[in-house]
Amino acid sequence: MQRLSPALRQDNVPLDLIALIKTILAATKEISFRVSQGHLGGLLGSTLDENIQGEVQKKLDVVANELFKDILLESGFVKAISSEEEDTSVAGEEYGKYIVSFDPLDGSSNIDINSLIGTIFSIHKAPEGMDASDPDMFKQSGNKQVCAGYVLYGPSTMLVMTTGSGTHFYVLDRTHGGYLLVQRNVQIPADTQEFAINMSNQRFWQRPMQNYINDLIAGDTGPRGKNFNMRWIAAMVGDIHRVLCRGGIFTYPADSKKAEQPYKLRLMYEANPMSFLIEQAGGTAVTSEGRIMDIEPTSIHQRVEVIMGSKNEVEKCLSYYK
Ligand code: AFP
Numbered sequence: 001m002q003r004l005s006p007a008l009r010q011d012n013v014p015l016d017l018i019a020l021i022k023t024i025l026a027a028t029k030e031i032s033f034r035v036s037q038g039h040l041g042g043l044l045g046s047t048l049d050e051n052i053q054g055e056v057q058k059k060l061d062v063v064a065n066e067l068f069k070d071i072l073l074e075s076g077f078v079k080a081i082s083s084e085e086e087d088t089s090v091a092g093e094e095y096g097k098y099i100v101s102f103d104p105l106d107g108s109s110n111i112d113i114n115s116l117i118g119t120i121f122s123i124h125k126a127p128e129g130m131d132a133s134d135p136d137m138f139k140q141s142g143n144k145q146v147c148a149g150y151v152l153y154g155p156s157t158m159l160v161m162t163t164g165s166g167t168h169f170y171v172l173d174r175t176h177g178g179y180l181l182v183q184r185n186v187q188i189p190a191d192t193q194e195f196a197i198n199m200s201n202q203r204f205w206q207r208p209m210q211n212y213i214n215d216l217i218a219g220d221t222g223p224r225g226k227n228f229n230m231r232w233i234a235a236m237v238g239d240i241h242r243v244l245c246r247g248g249i250f251t252y253p254a255d256s257k258k259a260e261q262p263y264k265l266r267l268m269y270e271a272n273p274m275s276f277l278i279e280q281a282g283g284t285a286v287t288s289e290g291r292i293m294d295i296e297p298t299s300i301h302q303r304v305e306v307i308m309g310s311k312n313e314v315e316k317c318l319s320y321y322k
Helices: 004-010 015-041 059-075 108-113 199-204 207-221 236-246 267-280 311-319
Strands: 046-050 056-058 078-083 098-106 118-125 147-153 157-162 167-173 178-183 194-196 249-252 284-287 306-309
Touching: 004 015, 004 167, 004 178, 015 059, 015 098, 015 118, 015 147, 015 157, 015 167, 056 059, 056 108, 059 078, 059 098, 059 108, 098 108, 098 267, 118 236, 118 267, 147 236, 147 267, 157 236, 157 267, 167 267, 194 236, 199 207, 207 311, 236 249, 236 267, 236 306, 249 311, 267 284, 267 306, 284 311, 306 311
Parallel strands: 078 098, 194 249
Antiparallel strands: 046 056, 098 118, 118 147, 147 157, 157 167, 167 178, 249 306, 284 306
């Protein structure tokens, strides 16, 4: 099996970007170890703090965030970072070539139940002529990402990553401590009979999404003429990983639960990197109004509607909005 560096060189990834990716992955190996320690590591449970988005922070969230922040800012490759757990961007090396956005631990409600969690990251080139402390550097659309990926801390620790030449799967090999390529150019089937959505929000969705999901649930007695199965891991990394492995549609649609917050998922740390992975695997990633990666961000912590996965099923879902 191919190791990470030769696999990236095969895709013509520049050496400084390979070095940055390896820096990110060094942090994920430590997190993977700490996650596997569970109760023994003393990091389960919550801190007394909330992050900028008003969410309770888990101890492991905070540790993972500090780890990524330190390792990236000390690397010399990074001009600034932005994290789901930070109020604003954090300046790094003035002449750093890249900026990195990350969610250090996605699916934090799963930490205490020994279930799937992961780290999501997205890399852009640092714009020239801007100060390292200027958060506006991060206002770049997803189609300008040079790399995106996630590390899933599951029964095995998996890296799923794209640098724009396909989406590839790697597994952390603990015998030598590195990631090995296990599947190149993953392809999402265009059709599916599986959907992922938090059904408990059904009454808050807009009418088109209600109609679409009702038709899926009607199965072979409804207009779709086939049965659908539902899966919900409550960690986007887990749900998207399933979609990449065997197809499906994943959506977190607009809802009216909180008037001031119609969307749940974050553009920079969740929607954009996952869209890059999904599109590179032949899938589709949109809001009900257009391609996610074409959105021009207005703020670091911006949230968006997300509909992604198997091409034909996403198109079918969108047809309900027309
Ligand atoms: P955290 O990063 O705060 O753990 O949130 C996870 C998440 O943003 C995403 O990974 C899940 O798809 C979604 O929340 C789950 O949301 P519900 O709480 O509605 O199930």
